[in-house]
Amino acid sequence: MTAQTDQASAKARRITISVDAMGGDEGPATVVAGCDWSARKNPDIQFILHGPEAELTGLVARKRALTGRVEIWDATGVVTMDDKPSQIVRNGKGTSMWSAIEAVRDGTATVAVSCGNTGALMALSMIRLRKLPGVNRPAIAVLYPSSNPQGFNVLLDVGADVKADADDLLRYAMMGMSYARNGLDLPRPRVGLLNVGTEEHKGRTELKEAYELIRDQRDLAGFEFVGFVEGGDISGDICDVIVTDGFTGNVAIKTGEGTASLIGDRLREAFKFSPLSRLASVLAYTSLRRLKKKIDPRRVNGGVFLGLNGTVVKSHGAADATGVSAAIKLAAQLADIKFTDKLAARVAGLPGEESAS
Secondary structure, eight states: OOHHHHHHHHHSEEEEEEEEETTTOOOHHHHHHHHHHHHHHHHTTTEEEEOOOOHHHHHHHTGGTTSSEEEEOOOOOOOOOSSSSHHHHHTTTTTTHHHHHHHHHSOOEEEEOOSOOHHHHHHHHHHHHHHHHHHHHHEEEEEEEEESTSSSSEEEEEOOOOOOOOHHHHHHHHHHHHHHHHHSOSSSSSSEEEEEEEEETTOOHHHHHHHHHHHHHHHHHHHHHEEOOOGGTTTSSSEOOOOOOHHHHHHHHHHHHHHHHHHOOOOOOOOSSHHHHHHHHTTTTHHHHHHHHOOOGGGOOOEEESSSSSEEOOOOTTOOOHHHHHHHHHHHHHHHHHHHHHHHHHHHTTTTTTOOO
16 A cells, blocks of 8 residues: 555544634634644544634644645634624624534535634534434533542533523433443443422423423433432532523533632642742642542533534634644544434434433
């Protein structure tokens, strides 16, 4: 086999990731740097970058690991964080975000990644990719640091839609369970429904209805239902998947981020308090680095849009190169296991559907 044939075969095996290069707060240089970092670690991925061609060409040219692994689609429009989703749906065709979604829609790429406006990204994804059969409301799922052996729990919805009725919560449970099974390699995930208490008589009517619907699906779908869980269980080891509406889920993750930031600030203050405390920080340096790595939100950056005919990963708007790289890693993992196909099989026949996804 010739060298050219080898190269062509390797290129054919690569996973193509569509990246909105203009969506992040830090600009395209940071997004390209994240792609470069990912390319160094994973030889099986290639990229389609969306944004102004001249600008992106110059940035890519300075990254050796991206040589021969990037295609640039020229898109001069940019979706800002202040743009309304409805406005982007009507007038966003020339933007980098639209272009990134379109590459997944036409099959050129397997998954899209964007650091941009969440509402606009979800609106465009729903319009261009469409919802899976059986899904009324898509959900955004995130990996939340936990005390479970896998290190993370799946939390959804965290902001795709502030409302969710009992049927929506059932489908969130099925999608979250499929994500945990395929993304975290948990053969029989434990699912919990977030409530103000664990007693069955507590909570709103839709939560009580969802409790029964999810419970009735556990044997058919092959998961454990632990019942109602509370806010403290989101990072605990009682369950692997926490199901809630988008309003509550978004408040939960923002509260977690704020708390983690506060603890980090207080630790730094404590270690700077005196010469002895500064010495203690030096002695504890290795342990502190290990702790930082475990709770660093950049390393689990990426909310997955579930319930669409295509995979979309939403990176944090303020993500640095490490965060962008983490989102790309997650996107590549989901593409590699053909997650969208498995998810479609899971929700297609609810209630009563049974599959191996």
